[in-house]
């Protein structure tokens with residue numbers, strides 16, 4: 193089967209002049225991402241996420257190893273044309289409006305002028321910025337900037353989207369918008385690789401996550417299976433009477449199973465925040 197991204201035995205050593213010690217940012221990294229998959233690269237600061245993404249884009253070269261994009265070596269220009277990229281801390285020209293920003297990138301990516309207008313309108317609608325199209329980016333919120341960045345990455349209709357910390361600095365409602373966008377791209381068959389240092393920002397949208405730590409991929413799999421504790425089960429009941437719960441506890445006590453906790457089910461902090469802020473909106 194053809195893979196969207198294949199990273200084979202990639203090691204990256206940064207050698208800074210005047211510094212005695214080199215930094216090994218990636219150690220023998222192997223990673224395969226299937227076409228149409230949404231993959232989350234998770235890891236703490238400095239674990240090598242941005243380095244991995246920059247190597248995929250061929251912005252920096254690996255010390256050892258190789259990368260293919262849809263079966264072609266990523267040093268081939270045609271392979272890189274398939275990729276849309278939103279860098280970490282993307283730089284925007286603040287004096288341009290949203291529509292101007294996209295027209296500028298359409299020109300850079302060589303989109304024919306006859307197609308530009310429709311494409312810009314379509315992308316502004318996709319990322320929910322139609323109403324803000326003629327406002328300067330200096331007036332955009334962080335969430336709006338990330339969305340215009342996403343639109344810019346999508347301008348040439350790439351098969352693969354690489355997003356470095358797409359929800360960094362964006363509040364939960366804004367993060368949800370970005371996650372919804374990523375989900376709709378997946379529905380259209382786009383392959384997405386994104387990085388984050390926050391588990392909560394990727395858990396809803398990724399088919400699979402990899403956990404990077406000090407340049408090594410420690411764990412990999414569907415998030416649910418990574419988070420689940422194999423030999424434990426939670427029951428969440430609604431309207432259970434105290435009698436029912438006491439009866440269940442007694443029944444459990446007569447078996448080899450052990451009751452570890454009896455507690456009220458809790459929403460995650462993020463769910464609570466979303467719930468509270470959504471219910472105050474008109």
Ligand SMILES: Nc1ncnc2c1ncn2[C@@H]1O[C@H](COP(=O)(O)OP(=O)(O)OP(=O)(O)O)[C@@H](O)[C@H]1O
Pocket residue numbers: 206207208215216217235236237238239240241242243244280389
């Ligand atoms: N140009 C560079 N020169 C020297 N060292 C670098 C360079 N870029 C990154 N590093 C080092 O490589 C390691 C991995 O950095 P990288 O930026 O890939 O991590 P990251 O996971 O993206 O972190 P963050 O969450 O902070 O964005 C770090 O130790 C970093 O200091």
Ligand SMILES: [Mg+2]
Pocket residue numbers: 241242243280356
């Ligand atoms: Mg980074």
